[in-house]
Amino acid sequence: MTNPSSKIDKNGFTPSPSGKVGMGLWLKILCIIFLLITIIGGLLVPVPRLAILHETIRNLFFHVPMWFSMIATLIASLIFSFRFLSKNDLELDVKAEEYARVGVAFGILGLLTGSLWAKYTWGAWWTNDVKLNGAAATMLVYFAYFLLRNSIDDEHKRARISAVYSIFAFALMTVFIFILPRLTDSLHPGNGGNPAFAKYDLDNTMRLIFYPAVIGWILLAFWISDLRIRLHKIQNQLEQIQ
Amino acid sequence: MKEITYLIRKEISLEWKTKYSFNGLLLYVISTIFVCFLSFKQIIDPPTWNALFWIIMLFASVNAVAKSFMTENRGRLLYYYTLTSASAVIISKTIYNVLLLLVLSLINLLFYSIFIGNIVQDMPMFIIGMLLGCMGFASIMTLISAIASKAGGNSTLMAILSFPILIPLLITIIRFTKNAMDGLDWSVNYKFLIILIALNLLTMALSYLLFPYLWRE
Numbered sequence: 153m154t155n156p157s158s159k160i161d162k163n164g165f166t167p168s169p170s171g172k173v174g175m176g177l178w179l180k181i182l183c184i185i186f187l188l189i190t191i192i193g194g195l196l197v198p199v200p201r202l203a204i205l206h207e208t209i210r211n212l213f214f215h216v217p218m219w220f221s222m223i224a225t226l227i228a229s230l231i232f233s234f235r236f237l238s239k240n241d242l243e244l245d246v247k248a249e250e251y252a253r254v255g256v257a258f259g260i261l262g263l264l265t266g267s268l269w270a271k272y273t274w275g276a277w278w279t280n281d282v283k284l285n286g287a288a289a290t291m292l293v294y295f296a297y298f299l300l301r302n303s304i305d306d307e308h309k310r311a312r313i314s315a316v317y318s319i320f321a322f323a324l325m326t327v328f329i330f331i332l333p334r335l336t337d338s339l340h341p342g343n344g345g346n347p348a349f350a351k352y353d354l355d356n357t358m359r360l361i362f363y364p365a366v367i368g369w370i371l372l373a374f375w376i377s378d379l380r381i382r383l384h385k386i387q388n389q390l391e392q393i394q
Numbered sequence: 395m396k397e398i399t400y401l402i403r404k405e406i407s408l409e410w411k412t413k414y415s416f417n418g419l420l421l422y423v424i425s426t427i428f429v430c431f432l433s434f435k436q437i438i439d440p441p442t443w444n445a446l447f448w449i450i451m452l453f454a455s456v457n458a459v460a461k462s463f464m465t466e467n468r469g470r471l472l473y474y475y476t477l478t479s480a481s482a483v484i485i486s487k488t489i490y491n492v493l494l495l496l497v498l499s500l501i502n503l504l505f506y507s508i509f510i511g512n513i514v515q516d517m518p519m520f521i522i523g524m525l526l527g528c529m530g531f532a533s534i535m536t537l538i539s540a541i542a543s544k545a546g547g548n549s550t551l552m553a554i555l556s557f558p559i560l561i562p563l564l565i566t567i568i569r570f571t572k573n574a575m576d577g578l579d580w581s582v583n584y585k586f587l588i589i590l591i592a593l594n595l596l597t598m599a600l601s602y603l604l605f606p607y608l609w610r611e
């Protein structure tokens with residue numbers, strides 16, 4: 153196997169250009185402001201009273217953005233897997249792995265917030281709902297991905313094989329997450345005739361919080377991934393020194 | 395094209411010479427069905443019948459396809475590498491596995507009907523569903539078998555890697571064949587038919603594109 157670029161050192165990492173590391177300061181500030189709006193506003197604003205949902209509608213600001221963040225980070229992981237296969241640079245593999253880890257963490261948070269909410273609105277921790285099954289299957293796929301990574305010792309081989317698996321699995325999961333739910337009814341608000349905030353009253357105060365919440369949580373997910381990627385790189389360099 | 399037919403013929407003649415692995419699969423399916431028969435006796439409930447059928451099929455196909463790359467030793471893989479292209483290898487393995495699973499599913503259906511009873515109302519539709527299901531199983535598992543064999547060739551890994559990504563296919567196929575069992579009109583099944591065909595095309599295209607990355611070392 154030959155490295156396509158001469159810039160890559162003997163360990164397969166591109167020497168990172170000095171300066172410009174990680175996320176911009178403005179994005180971090182924006183993330184903090186939006187999350188403050190989400191937490192303070194989300195708990196205090198008046199919300200419409202809908203049957204079944206009542207005050208639990210506030211979970212919209214916390215549960216739903218978890219899935220948006222998970223999908224955003226998993227797509228980032230997918231893109232880095234693709235780029236790894238074309239460029240063969242191990243740094244891209246580190247990124248793919250860390251984005252997947254953060255995506256799974258947000259997925260678990262999504263499952264927890266959803267499960268708690270379901271207990272008080274639907275009366276059960278888990279139901280046979282197409283969206284729940286899709287989420288659970290996605291978690292299983294990514295746990296299998298991490299297991300696959302752990303089972304291979306050689307770095308280049310691990311990166312290549314796990315990139316192939318992640319692309320293959322993601323493509324099939326898209327069918328499950330984005331296409332199957334459209335064909336069957338779900339218990340979720342807004343599906344199968346269940347009330348949701350947009351459907352009946354177009355509540356604008358909720359939108360005013362919901363959109364910043366989505367952006368804020370996604371930015372937080374990328375910020376965490378960014379920190380983890382930098383930590384991972386430092387650990388790799390420490391191992392090389394020793 | 396010629397390469398692919400030669401490779402498929404090689405797989406079949408290899409299977410024919412070492413009959414023990416195919417006979418092993420056959421025995422695996424039959425004894426599983428017999429165990430199910432002893433535990434369930436007769437099944438009258440269509441969803442249970444259908445689910446049990448596909449679970450037997452799932453485990454049998456994991457066992458059948460797992461060996462497609464794991465039994466290949468390093469020397470033989472190197473020999474292929476010098477002779478043919480990666481795409482010829484993956485296409486021939488996939489086609490061979492589709493054929494293998496089709497034979498296996500027909501045998502499964504036969505013995506399942508004998509022991510547990512046949513309550514399918516629309517047999518042609520059920521067979522079409524079975525065909526599409528076998529194609530999907532074979533194409534997904536062939537690539538996963540290549541991945542698992544590169545990662546140490548342990549058969550638990552094969553099951554762990556393939557089960558979660560088989561779920562979308564399995565759910566669709568179970569709904570499709572359930573409708574066939576109830577003898578519903580064909581128009582009910584069109585959307586599932588489209589998803590199944592799309593899933594098959596998607597997996598085949600992906601394995602064709604991704605396999606070369608696993609192949610070279």
